[in-house]
Amino acid sequence: MCLAIPGKIVELDAENANLALVDVVGVRRKVDLGLLQDAPPVPGDWVLIHVGFAMSKISEADAADQMRTLTMLGETAAAMEEVRGYGLEEDPPEDYGKGWKQ
Amino acid sequence: MKYVDEFRSPELISKAGEEIRKLADPKQHYRIMEVCGGHTHAIYRFGLKDLLPENVELIHGPGCPVCVLPMGRIDDGLALAAEPNFIFAAFGDMMRVPGTHGSPLEYKARGMDVRIVYSPSDALKLARNNPEKHVMFFAIGFETTAPSTALTLVRAKAEGLRNFSVFCNHVTIIPAIRAILDSPDMRLDGFVGPGHVSTVIGCRPYDWIAKDEGKPVVVSGFEPLDILQSIVMLLRQLRNGEAKVENQYKRVVPWEGNSAALRAMAEVFELRPYFEWRGLGFISQSALKIRASYAEWDSEQRFIVPGVRVTDPKAAQCGEVLKGVLKPAQCKLFGRECTPEQPVGALMVSSEGSCAAYYNYEHRKPVTIASSMAV
Amino acid sequence: MATPAAKIRFREPQIEMAHGAGGKASRRLVEGLFAPLLFGASPGPLGDAAHIQINGTRIAMTTDSFVVKPLRFPGGSIGELAINGTVNDLAVSGARAEAIVVTFVLEAGLPTEILEAEVRAMGEAAEKAGVRIAGGDTKVVEHGAADKMYISTTGIGRLLTGVEISPQSVQNGDKVLLSGPIGDHGITILLARGDLDLEADLRSDTRSVFPLVDKLVQAAGAGVRWMRDPTRGGVATSLNELARDCGHGIVLFEEKIPIRDSVRGACELLGLDPLHIANEGQFLAIVSSEHAERALETLRATPGGEEAALIGEVREQPASCVLVTALYGGSRIVDMLVGDPLPRIC
Numbered sequence: 053m054c055l056a057i058p059g060k061i062v063e064l065d066a067e068n069a070n071l072a073l074v075d076v077v078g079v080r081r082k083v084d085l086g087l088l089q090d091a092p093p094v095p096g097d098w099v100l101i102h103v104g105f106a107m108s109k110i111s112e113a114d115a116a117d118q119m120r121t122l123t124m125l126g127e128t129a130a131a132m133e134e135v136r137g138y139g140l141e142e143d144p145p146e147d148y149g150k151g152w153k154q
Numbered sequence: 155m156k157y158v159d160e161f162r163s164p165e166l167i168s169k170a171g172e173e174i175r176k177l178a179d180p181k182q183h184y185r186i187m188e189v190c191g192g193h194t195h196a197i198y199r200f201g202l203k204d205l206l207p208e209n210v211e212l213i214h215g216p217g218c219p220v221c222v223l224p225m226g227r228i229d230d231g232l233a234l235a236a237e238p239n240f241i242f243a244a245f246g247d248m249m250r251v252p253g254t255h256g257s258p259l260e261y262k263a264r265g266m267d268v269r270i271v272y273s274p275s276d277a278l279k280l281a282r283n284n285p286e287k288h289v290m291f292f293a294i295g296f297e298t299t300a301p302s303t304a305l306t307l308v309r310a311k312a313e314g315l316r317n318f319s320v321f322c323n324h325v326t327i328i329p330a331i332r333a334i335l336d337s338p339d340m341r342l343d344g345f346v347g348p349g350h351v352s353t354v355i356g357c358r359p360y361d362w363i364a365k366d367e368g369k370p371v372v373v374s375g376f377e378p379l380d381i382l383q384s385i386v387m388l389l390r391q392l393r394n395g396e397a398k399v400e401n402q403y404k405r406v407v408p409w410e411g412n413s414a415a416l417r418a419m420a421e422v423f424e425l426r427p428y429f430e431w432r433g434l435g436f437i438s439q440s441a442l443k444i445r446a447s448y449a450e451w452d453s454e455q456r457f458i459v460p461g462v463r464v465t466d467p468k469a470a471q472c473g474e475v476l477k478g479v480l481k482p483a484q485c486k487l488f489g490r491e492c493t494p495e496q497p498v499g500a501l502m503v504s505s506e507g508s509c510a511a512y513y514n515y516e517h518r519k520p521v522t523i524a525s526s527m528a529v
Numbered sequence: 530m531a532t533p534a535a536k537i538r539f540r541e542p543q544i545e546m547a548h549g550a551g552g553k554a555s556r557r558l559v560e561g562l563f564a565p566l567l568f569g570a571s572p573g574p575l576g577d578a579a580h581i582q583i584n585g586t587r588i589a590m591t592t593d594s595f596v597v598k599p600l601r602f603p604g605g606s607i608g609e610l611a612i613n614g615t616v617n618d619l620a621v622s623g624a625r626a627e628a629i630v631v632t633f634v635l636e637a638g639l640p641t642e643i644l645e646a647e648v649r650a651m652g653e654a655a656e657k658a659g660v661r662i663a664g665g666d667t668k669v670v671e672h673g674a675a676d677k678m679y680i681s682t683t684g685i686g687r688l689l690t691g692v693e694i695s696p697q698s699v700q701n702g703d704k705v706l707l708s709g710p711i712g713d714h715g716i717t718i719l720l721a722r723g724d725l726d727l728e729a730d731l732r733s734d735t736r737s738v739f740p741l742v743d744k745l746v747q748a749a750g751a752g753v754r755w756m757r758d759p760t761r762g763g764v765a766t767s768l769n770e771l772a773r774d775c776g777h778g779i780v781l782f783e784e785k786i787p788i789r790d791s792v793r794g795a796c797e798l799l800g801l802d803p804l805h806i807a808n809e810g811q812f813l814a815i816v817s818s819e820h821a822e823r824a825l826e827t828l829r830a831t832p833g834g835e836e837a838a839l840i841g842e843v844r845e846q847p848a849s850c851v852l853v854t855a856l857y858g859g860s861r862i863v864d865m866l867v868g869d870p871l872p873r874i875c
Contacts, residue, residue, distance in 0.1 A: 057158075
């Protein structure tokens with residue numbers, strides 16, 4: 053139930069608005085956009101593909117956000133340690149807590 | 155591959171592994187269930203258990219739509235398609251699942267026209283291209299896949315394509331989770347929630363698990379970093395004594411789900427009063443059937459279904475493994491009478507069945523590998 | 530010698546497609562039925578080619594058959610597969626192919642132009658590979674009894690000096706070399722069949738690997754312990770067979786395995802493991818650690834070997850298994866293929 057892969061919309065089908073050609077690192081297939089008809093994707097958008105249907109649009113912003121959170125794992129704790137060492141708890145660094153955003 | 159490779163970054167995976175080790179209280183033993191078979195497969199395929207401390211245990215849940223399909227339904231589907239002008243179309247996952255008299259591939263060897271399709275729309279295309287044949291699509295899957303079947307039926311009806319029908323075995327995930335939590339032998343601390351099912355149903359359907367059962371749920375993606383981050387989030391909740399639903403897979407899962415997909419499902423499907431789940435018994439309101447308005451395209455309303463009930467061999471402990479009560483290797487038949495080549499139960503055939511995943515990827519790993527590979 | 534009383538260990542009532550897929554089922558058929566009846570009580574490990582002594586000269590001999598659908602695909606056709614496949618079987622057993630004889634089983638009704646195209650392709654492939662087509666046979670069967678055409682070949686070759694291929698010579702610490710990217714052929718065929726509606730800019734990698742083998746043997750000589758061309762069943766099946774035969778473990782480094790983006794994309798989309806996909810223009814070599822670096826450099830410096838890579842090593846554990854490790858520390862066992870690789874959606 054779970055194999056779904058990100059792909060990029062290359063072009064919409066000329067005859068059928070529900071179909072689009074999607075590319076996954078050079079492999080191309082016509083994908084049905086019917087499940088995204090409330091907010092149809094356009095060429096350049098990335099979608100999640102499952103059994104030949106687009107299930108969801110992929111949010112670049114949320115992906116980047118997640119990457120930031122993961123990159124900061126462990127660093128916020130280290131920052132806290134350092135801060136405690138200097139006795140500066142009342143004035144945390146400017147970007148303190150950013151890594152905790154869920 | 156964009157949106158894939160970033161979530162397999164070795165450096166970030168190490169960090170996440172470290173964070174898990176820091177968060178896991180050495181005095182506790184955490185039991186976390188991943189519901190979805192796709193997660194089970196990913197955990198073994200990426201060797202993620204090698205990265206977890208001893209006291210964080212992953213329990214495999216029943217979210218494998220092939221595994222929970224009773225053998226009788228496979229027999230029924232194959233019996234329906236036994237007519238000379240029928241084409242039996244199904245996903246690759248179904249092809250080796252044993253029915254009483256053989257699997258679809260074995261039926262193919264004996265002359266049945268059996269085709270593997272990647273999409274239900276490919277099955278519809280087969281019907282268009284073979285007007286003198288009847289194409290029966292054996293549909294399986296949870297809510298991830300059901301909308302695609304639904305939309306395909308909508309299209310079939312709109313086209314008036316009569317030589318196409320669906321034998322529907324779609325099941326829903328919430329009743330399965332309820333059955334797990336109702337099980338007396340189960341002690342679980344939290345859930346890794348099914349990310350792709352949630353693209354359709356959203357995150358609200360899991361509220362009761364947090365509110366009523368007091369267990370945290372983190373809806374998770376399928377790349378190594380997704381699963382590890384979800385475990386981090388679960389451990390944080392557990393350490394803070396919290397129990398809420400969180401969405402780790404934000405880049406793809408909308409909190410409210412996909413309304414177009416839900417509408418398509420509502421148009422075509424209704425809930426069966428009850429359905430038999432292999433290993434879990436009869437569960438009410440847990441499976442989908444095709445509405446009367448689409449009767450022409452429902453194999454069960456159009457043709458006579460034998461309605462075979464086949465009980466699993468007593469020795470096979472599929473039910474307990476499905477519920478996570480037993481680990482695959484604890485089933486008496488595992489690796490002996492039951493292997494991927496001669497599977498007794500569907501857990502060994504389906505690539506995301508916990509028995510197959512464990513057998514294929516893990517059980518011959520030497521115990522020392524984990525320590526030698528530690529980053 | 531096999532006696533009339535030799536018993537078969539193959540218990541299955543009928544032959545299935547899986548028995549021809551090159552994985553576990555094929556092995557059961559060969560070891561359980563063919564071997565006891567044809568090769569006597571202890572046949573030894575089954576290799577790609579047989580070694581025969583005639584009046585002191587060591588000759589390698591191999592046979593193979595080619596059944597592929599569709600007959601023509603991007604990068605080649607059944608004719609080229611037949612020639613290159615035979616040349617490669619001889620090459621990886623350490624021999625230079627000298628001559629091939631060919632049998633055609635043709636379906637009545639086959640258009641002549643299709644046959645002509647394949648025979649031309651075979652002639653060209655043979656010339657390119659430097660091997661002589663010495664003769665052949667033809668049979669025609671009724672319409673429906675053969676999928677247009679089946680080709681069977683038998684090739685003989687002269688063993689190269691200084692190389693002794695055997696699984697028994699494989700030792701802990703030896704390195705696993707691969708000549709180039711995996712999966713091109715199998716995925717090309719899968720896409721060419723058209724059932725999955727996928728398109729990609731991919732071609733079969735069919736070619737003779739002898740020039741590369743030749744250079745490898747010159748560079749590493751007795752340091753080359755074992756070679757195989759990973760056709761049906763892929764790299765995983767070939768290495769599992771070796772692991773079983775030599776008793777050691779083989780550890781592969783996932784990040785080192787060369788694979789084209791589009792092959793990877795198709796595998797991810799369909800839920801296939803690239804290690805199980807057929808290759809028709811690559812080979813694996815187990816080389817002693819002293820020779821490995823030089824061997825790799827030599828391959829990379831040879832035309833056609835630019836993407837060669839060191840993808841793993843032989844270790845004591847996990848015994849008789851193949852383990853794939855990832856950079857971040859996770860690992861998984863990879864087994865022989867059970868049947869044909871099937872796309873999955875779960």
